Amino acid sequence: MALVGVLALQGSFNEHIAALRRLGVKGVEIRKPEQLENVGSLIIPGGESTTMAKLAEYHNLFPALREFVNMGKPVWGTCAGLIFLANKAAGQKTGGQELVGGLDCTVHRNFFGSQIQSFETELSVPELASKEGGAEFYRGVFIRAPAILDVGPDVLVLADYSLSSKELDSIAALQAQNQEENAWSGKKVIVAVRQGNLLGTAFHPELTADTRWHSYFLRMINDVGEGASSSIVAVGAE
Ligand code: GLN
Numbered sequence: 001m002a003l004v005g006v007l008a009l010q011g012s013f014n015e016h017i018a019a020l021r022r023l024g025v026k027g028v029e030i031r032k033p034e035q036l037e038n039v040g041s042l043i044i045p046g047g048e049s050t051t052m053a054k055l056a057e058y059h060n061l062f063p064a065l066r067e068f069v070n071m072g073k074p075v076w077g078t079c080a081g082l083i084f085l086a087n088k089a090a091g092q093k094t095g096g097q098e099l100v101g102g103l104d105c106t107v108h109r110n111f112f113g114s115q116i117q118s119f120e121t122e123l124s125v126p127e128l129a130s131k132e133g134g135a136e137f138y139r140g141v142f143i144r145a146p147a148i149l150d151v152g153p154d155v156l157v158l159a160d161y162s163l164s165s166k167e168l169d170s171i172a173a174l175q176a177q178n179q180e181e182n183a184w185s186g187k188k189v190i191v192a193v194r195q196g197n198l199l200g201t202a203f204h205p206e207l208t209a210d211t212r213w214h215s216y217f218l219r220m221i222n223d224v225g226e227g228a229s230s231s232i233v234a235v236g237a238e
Contacts, residue, residue, distance in 0.1 A: 005030040005039030009055040011047020011080055015206035019214045033064035040226025041074040044081030046204050052080055053098050062098060069102040072197045074221045082200040083107050083146050090149065103198045104152030111147035113174055118143045123159045128212045140203035147189035147202055159192035197224045
């Protein structure tokens with residue numbers, strides 16, 4: 001039986017495991033490099049990416065995580081997990097933060113501001129439309145969220161977000177206050193991407209009752225494959 005690993009150093013790993021369980025799939029907590037050998041795919045949860053990076057460094061996880069990504073195994077990063085997967089992180093307090101990398105994009109940490117600028121919004125995600133023509137709208141939960149500012153040619157944009165003029169003003173003020181070089185001036189940011197075996201979302205599907213992103217990742221695992229192991233087998237929904 002194939003299992004989905006969930007990096008369990010910090011952040012919302014329990015919520016991801018619960019969402020997988022609702023779909024009848026077992027999520028396995030990963031804290032040590034050797035535990036990655038037991039799983040064919042991995043979710044890196046939201047949380048706090050600098051803390052997660054320090055813990056990953058302490059447990060010597062970075063080389064094993066990079067190898068996992070480079071072997072083409074499916075990996076999904078949500079929020080802080082997306083930052084982990086990005087090739088480049090921009091913005092305040094990113095200096096020296098170690099990243100796993102692999103996803104050809106630049107992610108800006110805390111793009112929208114601090115905790116009080118957290119928000120929920122309706123996103124249009126064509127990939128989530130059902131074959132029967134079901135809804136493609138998805139309610140994204142953004143908590144001190146990053147945003148993707150640019151992507152490489154192999155990256156498929158799954159969802160973007162148009163900034164209101166109020167948000168543009170507050171982001172410009174924040175970037176000026178933090179004396180950021182190359183302040184952002186675009187009107188849209190990218191919030192969900194796919195690049196082959198890698199999936200990244202700036203929001204938190206694990207904090208909602210809507211499991212469509214988890215289902216999307218399970219489909220991705222079946223499409224991409226997970227090396228030697230077999231496809232995902234349900235273990236009985238709750
Ligand atoms: N702002 C956080 C960071 O930089 C991510 C927030 C989250 O995962 N909800 O790590």
